[in-house]
Amino acid sequence: MSIKKITFRILRYKPGLIDPPQFQNFSIEVKPDMTILDGLEKIRLEQDTTLMYRHSCHHSSCGTCACKINGTESLACTTKIKDLKSISITLAPLDGFRPIGDLVVDISPLFTNISEDWSYLKNSENVKSSQMPEGIKEFKRFENCIECGACVSACPVTHKNKGFLGPAALAALSNELKKSPPKAEDLLSMAGNKNGERLCERALNCSRVCPTGVYPARHISDLHRVLKQK
Amino acid sequence: MEHIIIIGGGGTGAAIAHDLVLRGFEVSLFERGELLSGTTGRHHGLLHSGARYAVHDPAAARECISENKILRRIAPQAIEQNDGLFVALDEADLDYKPLFLENCRACGIPARELTAEQALALEPELNPSLKAAVQVPDATMDAWRLPLHFYATARANGARIHNFSEIIGFSQAEGAVTGIRVLDHQSHREYDVRGDLFVNAAGAWAGKICDLAGIQLPIQPGPGVMVAVNDRLTNMVINRLHKAGEGDIIVPQRKLTILGTSIWLADDPDAVELPKDHGPRLIELGAKLVPAVKKAEIHSMWCAVRPLIAQAEAKDPQEISRDFDCCDHKQRDNLEGLISVIGGKATTLRLMAEKIADLICRKTGRNIACKTKTKKLLHYRMFY
Numbered sequence: 353m354s355i356k357k358i359t360f361r362i363l364r365y366k367p368g369l370i371d372p373p374q375f376q377n378f379s380i381e382v383k384p385d386m387t388i389l390d391g392l393e394k395i396r397l398e399q400d401t402t403l404m405y406r407h408s409c410h411h412s413s414c415g416t417c418a419c420k421i422n423g424t425e426s427l428a429c430t431t432k433i434k435d436l437k438s439i440s441i442t443l444a445p446l447d448g449f450r451p452i453g454d455l456v457v458d459i460s461p462l463f464t465n466i467s468e469d470w471s472y473l474k475n476s477e478n479v480k481s482s483q484m485p486e487g488i489k490e491f492k493r494f495e496n497c498i499e500c501g502a503c504v505s506a507c508p509v510t511h512k513n514k515g516f517l518g519p520a521a522l523a524a525l526s527n528e529l530k531k532s533p534p535k536a537e538d539l540l541s542m543a544g545n546k547n548g549e550r551l552c553e554r555a556l557n558c559s560r561v562c563p564t565g566v567y568p569a570r571h572i573s574d575l576h577r578v579l580k581q582k
Numbered sequence: 583m584e585h586i587i588i589i590g591g592g593g594t595g596a597a598i599a600h601d602l603v604l605r606g607f608e609v610s611l612f613e614r615g616e617l618l619s620g621t622t623g624r625h626h627g628l629l630h631s632g633a634r635y636a637v638h639d640p641a642a643a644r645e646c647i648s649e650n651k652i653l654r655r656i657a658p659q660a661i662e663q664n665d666g667l668f669v670a671l672d673e674a675d676l677d678y679k680p681l682f683l684e685n686c687r688a689c690g691i692p693a694r695e696l697t698a699e700q701a702l703a704l705e706p707e708l709n710p711s712l713k714a715a716v717q718v719p720d721a722t723m724d725a726w727r728l729p730l731h732f733y734a735t736a737r738a739n740g741a742r743i744h745n746f747s748e749i750i751g752f753s754q755a756e757g758a759v760t761g762i763r764v765l766d767h768q769s770h771r772e773y774d775v776r777g778d779l780f781v782n783a784a785g786a787w788a789g790k791i792c793d794l795a796g797i798q799l800p801i802q803p804g805p806g807v808m809v810a811v812n813d814r815l816t817n818m819v820i821n822r823l824h825k826a827g828e829g830d831i832i833v834p835q836r837k838l839t840i841l842g843t844s845i846w847l848a849d850d851p852d853a854v855e856l857p858k859d860h861g862p863r864l865i866e867l868g869a870k871l872v873p874a875v876k877k878a879e880i881h882s883m884w885c886a887v888r889p890l891i892a893q894a895e896a897k898d899p900q901e902i903s904r905d906f907d908c909c910d911h912k913q914r915d916n917l918e919g920l921i922s923v924i925g926g927k928a929t930t931l932r933l934m935a936e937k938i939a940d941l942i943c944r945k946t947g948r949n950i951a952c953k954t955k956t957k958k959l960l961h962y963r964m965f966y
């Protein structure tokens with residue numbers, strides 16, 4: 353198994369200690385299939401136990417590990433080191449969220465405009481079953497959006513206009529609209545208000561960086577169309 | 583009321599914090615990294631019906647079915663409630679079926695027999711040469727969002743939850759633990775927190791916590807590998823209908839299919855490396871149940887560490903009980919004030935917490951009933 357030496361250039365930040373933030377280099381030996389998250393774990397365990405980053409599922413379900421990898425918002429857990437094809441990898445926290453420490457940001461503003469009344473479940477569409485099991489009306493699955501914040505960090509509008517609902521919330525709103533027609537009036541008035549869909553500049557960064565194929569920009573266009581027809 | 587300190591922010595810690603604040607205790611929880619960054623966030627996400635344990639561990643099976651029903655009610659947004667199938671692929675599996683059905687029924691697990699044709703109508707990607715199947719109420723949980731429901735509720739009820747706060751020592755006086763020393767990873771500050779009782783809920787790291795207190799706990803880290811492949815190949819959870827073993831669980835989730843799992847014994851829960859051959863073996867075994875697994879693109883591969891109860895003599899790790907135990911170190915090591923939770927499953931997190939909180943009530947001379955069975959949890963988004 354070939355082992356390579358890689359440098360992780362990590363933007364360190366500890367309020368009052370490493371403040372303003374500054375880059376620190378860590379050199380580690382990596383195996384071919386290691387992910388950025390595996391690399392961070394290795395650095396924490398072998399070099400600095402106080403290195404701060406978020407992680408939980410290690411397979412792109414929880415959404416906690418999003419950060420900027422070589423300048424682009426990505427998930428640390430599913431980005432393979434070898435796919436980056438460089439021996440130096442730069443890691444920085446997401447933009448637009450309050451920094452807490454190293455790669456950790458306060459993600460809570462992402463949830464300000466995603467209501468807990470909006471269902472996290474949807475009908476499952478992939479498997480072509482010709483019958484349903486007893487006791488089950490419809491197969492359900494979790495929504496694609498893992499609430500990672502990558503799209504918000506990549507969106508130019510969220511940085512200029514703090515009020516903007518943002519791509520994740522607008523995508524979630526658009527999904528809820530499809531699932532709950534009776535809520536249409538409230539949802540559309542939210543999407544159509546001064547902080548809503550109209551602020552989108554069609555940069556499409558959100559759809560480019562979304563790790564789970566939510567395509568927020570498409571949802572925003574859908575909302576735009578529905579609102580125009582009204 | 584007494585101040586209870588919980589060490590470890592996994593699912594077990596989450597449920598203990600929730601139970602204790604509901605009973606009126608003052609609660610502080612400390613987790614060295616992000617919440618749920620230990621074993622909990624990384625498991626398959628199988629909300630067990632108990633069927634997997636019905637034959638060899640009926641006590642665990644009964645706990646699973648009862649907790650399965652409770653969690654569906656109190657955290658419905660964190661569960662894909664699509665049931666599961668146990669699939670018989672050969673004559674040996676068919677021979678196992680009567681015993682399996684009998685034990686499921688004895689444990690109160692609804693089990694419905696299906697012919698091969700019926701099973702294929704529900705799940706067309708199953709191996710077409712399957713012999714029979716049994717439908718049970720397995721489900722998929724979101725391994726992060728389900729326990730986050732507990733954290734959201736516990737915090738709203740007054741629990742103080744500290745992430746990036748590592749326990750690095752204990753203070754003791756007259757044979758009792760009186761406080762913990764915490765290293766705050768954000769400020770690098772070390773500080774002491776006093777408490778009345780301390781719960782070691784550090785999962786596979788519980789042995790290391792006991793080391794800090796100068797006592798020994800027989801925890802053996804038992805890692806396992808999981809592989810996620812792209813595409814959701816089934817809607818229901820798929821298990822092989824045989825004695826629980828390696829590579830016989832398939833848990834669909836979102837747009838993914840998760841294959842599990844293997845097991846080996848490790849010494850240090852932090853120094854676990856993914857063995858090279860486990861991934862391919864899981865794919866091989868998974869493809870027996872759902873052949874399309876073989877053609878699917880590998881999405882990710884990772885491991886998680888079980889906190890197993892160490893056995894005196896060497897044993898097949900598959901045989902070590904997945905049941906849990908709460909250990910009062912006053913009884914075990916004559917050290918007052920420290921309780922450890924050992925073993926368990928994410929499915930039974932609420933029940934483990936109930937037992938720990940009952941023990942805490944006994945130790946503090948309080949008689950307060952558990953309220954977590956029926957209390958609907960706050961949505962995980964309320965955590966933020």
Ligand SMILES: Cc1cc2nc3c(=O)[nH]c(=O)nc-3n(C[C@H](O)[C@H](O)[C@H](O)COP(=O)(O)OP(=O)(O)OC[C@H]3O[C@@H](n4cnc5c(N)ncnc54)[C@H](O)[C@@H]3O)c2cc1C
Nearest residue numbers: 590592593594614620621622625628749785806888928929
């Ligand atoms: C491969 C595998 C698959 C599994 N699949 C399933 C499944 O499908 N369904 C199911 O129900 N169960 C499953 N389980 C079991 C389940 O995941 C675990 O039983 C459960 O998650 C354990 O939770 P916990 O809170 O006890 O431990 P953990 O989640 O590990 O929590 C302990 C926490 O303590 C923290 N900690 C450690 N040291 C310190 C310190 N010094 N200071 C502060 N904090 C510290 C750790 O960081 C960690 O977050 C699986 C387990 C494995 C290994």
Ligand code: SF4
Nearest residue numbers: 497498500501503562
């Ligand atoms: S839409 Fe995509 S990028 Fe945005 S929060 Fe959801 S998963 Fe992340």
Ligand code: FES
Nearest residue numbers: 409410415417429
């Ligand atoms: S660790 Fe869960 S999305 Fe990366």
